[in-house]
Amino acid sequence: xxxxxAGGAVAVALxxxxxxxxxxxxxxxxxxxxxxxxxxxxxxEAARAASPHDALxxxxxxxxxxxxxxxxxxxxxxxxxxxxxxxxxxxGVVGEARRQAHLxxxxxxxxxxxxxxxxxxxxxxxxxxxWLPVGAGMPxxxxxxxxxxGD
Ligand SMILES: [Zn+2]
Numbered sequence: 314x315x316x317x318x319a320g321g322a323v324a325v326a327l328x329x330x331x332x333x334x335x336x337x338x339x340x341x342x343x344x345x346x347x348x349x350x351x352x353x354x355x356x357x358e359a360a361r362a363a364s365p366h367d368a369l370x371x372x373x374x375x376x377x378x379x380x381x382x383x384x385x386x387x388x389x390x391x392x393x394x395x396x397x398x399x400x401x402x403x404x405g406v407v408g409e410a411r412r413q414a415h416l417x418x419x420x421x422x423x424x425x426x427x428x429x430x431x432x433x434x435x436x437x438x439x440x441x442x443x444w445l446p447v448g449a450g451m452p453x454x455x456x457x458x459x460x461x462x463g464d
Contacts, residue, residue, distance in 0.1 A: 346392050351375050351384030362386065365398055365419075366444040373440070390422030397460060399450050400431075400442040414450035416460045432459040 345361035347368045352358065353375045362368035368386035375382045388396055401414040415431030428438045433455035452460075 346389055346396065347386055348389050349384060349386045351382060353379045353382045353384075358384075364444060365400070365442070369440065369442075369444075385424050385426045387424045388419040388421050392421040395420045397432075397447075399445040399447055399452055400429075400437065401445065401450060402437060403441050403443040406438075406441040414445060414452045416452045416456040418460070432456040 345363050347362040347365065348359065349362055349368045349371045350357075350359045351372065358375060360371050362371055365386070372384040372386060375384050396419045398417045398419060399414050400417055401412050404412070413435075415433060415435050415437070417429055417431050419425070425439060428436050429442070430436045431453075433453055435453070435456075
């Protein structure tokens with residue numbers, strides 16, 4: 314019988330101790346970087362959101378449910394980095410030709426309400442922004458340049 318020739322292949326298996334560390338953070342938390350907080354019918358409300366779009370949807374739900382509701386959203390204060398998001402004026406807010414996308418830098422813990430200013434200085438009202446998936450829209454040149462050379 315020729316016997317089983319392992320060819321030394323088993324020698325490449327890593328010791329268990331060298332497996333990469335797992336579970337450094339809760340996986341779901343990475344998908345929900347945004348917080349929405351507010352007061353609806355006199356009750357404190359808080360919710361997580363996956364994107365500015367989802368955060369805005371949640372806010373609008375509260376504001377429709379209660380005329381006196383207040384709500385703000387922000388990038389979670391424990392998020393490790395600032396995020397750059399792409400947004401443009403929603404349809405109907407400005408003429409089609411002016412629906413230029415801009416880059417918005419969101420700092421962890423910086424509460425957003427009213428309006429937000431893009432890298433290039435363009436200011437948009439928060440409820441009037443259509444948020445785009447990163448890479449989906451071509452931001453204005455000014456935003457691109459300023460974002461690329463910024464801090
Ligand atoms: Zn811009």
